[in-house]
Amino acid sequence: MDTLAARSDALLRQKGIKASFQRVSIFEYLHRSKEHPSVSQIFADLHPCIPSLSRATVYNTINLFVEKKIAIPVHVDGAEARYDLAEPHHAHFHCEVCQRIFDLPSEDLAVPESLKDFLVRETQVHYRGVCPDCRR
Ligand SMILES: [Zn+2]
């Protein structure tokens, strides 16, 4: 078992999830991907390697990951929801033209001064617009 597989397995168990081969495979796929994939994309990419994998399993696994705060939905209006791992925490920029979703560093996520008396449990920052490539 390589280190990523061992780490994935440990993380799922720590979150109280039975680390089946399919779940670990989906977790690792999210870990490797920079694309913020949808359920359809995850299924299309993993199914050739794991013929026993069904679309319903991908869907259920992603929902379980979201419920356990392992993954977060990165919503795109009018399209299938796309997903990313919750850790490390970061902000997103969605390009309306090419539909790519960019990761932005978490240093840009400082809690504003106006919230200093609040207990902030979660921050989700999502920008939308046109990326540098599409502006040219
Ligand atoms: Zn773009």
Ligand SMILES: [Zn+2]
């Ligand atoms: Zn992301």
